[in-house]
Amino acid sequence: MENIRHKDVKPMMDLMAKKIFSDTEITAEFIRDILELPVESVKILDGTQIHVTTSKILPDFTTQVDVLAELNDKTQVVIEIQVAYQTDFIKRLWIYICEQVSKNLDSYKGDNILTHHLAKELIPVYAVAIAEENYFEDDRAIHNFSLRDSETKEELKVRVKGIEEKRNLVQIAFLELKKYKPEMKASYNKVRWMELFGNKPFTHKPGNIIAKADRILDVKEWNKEDRAMFDEYIRAWDGWNAHLAYVEESREEALEQGLQQGIEQGIQRGREEGIEQGRAQERVETINMIADLVKGGHLTKGIGASKLNLSEQEFEKYL
Template identity: 40%
Template structure:
């Protein structure tokens, strides 16, 4: 299927941040994905979306961290991942717990009564938009709740004096690679897979999605935004090119060693030695990418299949 936009990737972190700066878009996304009846939404910490004279090494290496607060008190963290990470679930849990703790500390400063802290503590949800698959099965949208093990009863909470209960926890994954034309989900959800997956819309997406698409028009961006996006693209291209080169170089070296050592035992020895050389060069490449702030340490460990302690030993 032809891409909607040739020169822009909607899933890149800077683009996602720009899209959700539009609070109407953020509200529609939360309503569709979480089935929440909120009437308004505001982006928290919007001054951090595009910072002047930002440090590329700091801003471009971390996952998107967008916090949307709804008028029904709920808060939604939106995270985006391009590369698959073994510890991504741990990171989501850490972000979620930190936000809950931050809310408690804020309420402690503003509320005199301890009961008021629990009474006004908002639920925190997470939306994870991922470019790699994390779960088995063909469903592109996976929703996780806290439920009783045998009765399947969902755990809910009250917020302030709101009569309606709200889910205590809700985490939704959008796995973009699982998108296909014959999806059975509501189109209100499917259109976000098409939007972030850069697919052609299979139905009328609606006015708010049209607004989001307009934000992807580079001609309307500021020079700073264009420069930041170009730098982000160069870094990602360099990362994947280095990764591919390291693998190809190591494989070729191993095959040459195998041929040089002769048949049977010589071939096995050469291939084994080649694999060792390949891994050594690959480890050096990962170390260089981490030291140059192009790759995070946890991604490097996942690619190498080792722990952070083992990776530290190579440094």
């Protein structure tokens, strides 16, 4: 039996993740730990709207949550929860960052700031992805990317308005939950988040903030409205998973039928091509035999051509 903390809920579900990250204290600690930023406070700009019905149309489950947080120094952080592998997810994450940078610049333009002054107003936009599937081939469960010199590995940092120290132009972190191991050597401040979202037993005392986040996963403590929403969501989630299972089963059945049909068609085609090739070979041998008889004077050219249903002109090229 799998060793997990909660049997009835998944921390990576859209509803759960939104409830966890709607708590600004938890989100601040998460960003502080994963991106190692000096966070004092956080404001959630997007991703807190969890009171959305799922009774008719279930959201796309490839990307479960899109949380946009703003730190006290105006740095913005996109947090993405990825429950299924998606080939272009990393590129899509980069698009999210670029879109937010563009959106910020548009707001500055709206304040009548001249174009050549926009760079002075630029604020960093970073991202953190928590993924159930693996995107990197190594065994490291935590990756943190930024712009660096190709030889010295020096980070490319710039002065940003309102921030005392220089900052990275971009920073993207990934937590790959499948690679989690209790004996991981990374800082436990990072590992504990993998244990929280991976629904694993805590290997050390996780601290007050993680304990607070873990309590959010206890549905019994929710108010009546949220519990009703959770029940509705679970029904939709189960229905969606059943649909995916049916689609996968149908796809495998279709593939098997297609494979069998392909084999049968291949055999038939091979048989037909073999017969055709045999006939062609017989034709060549017959032509050569009659051509030899004509060359030996046993048949006239006209008789040889007629036996092959060829004109004398066509037959001459075989002589």
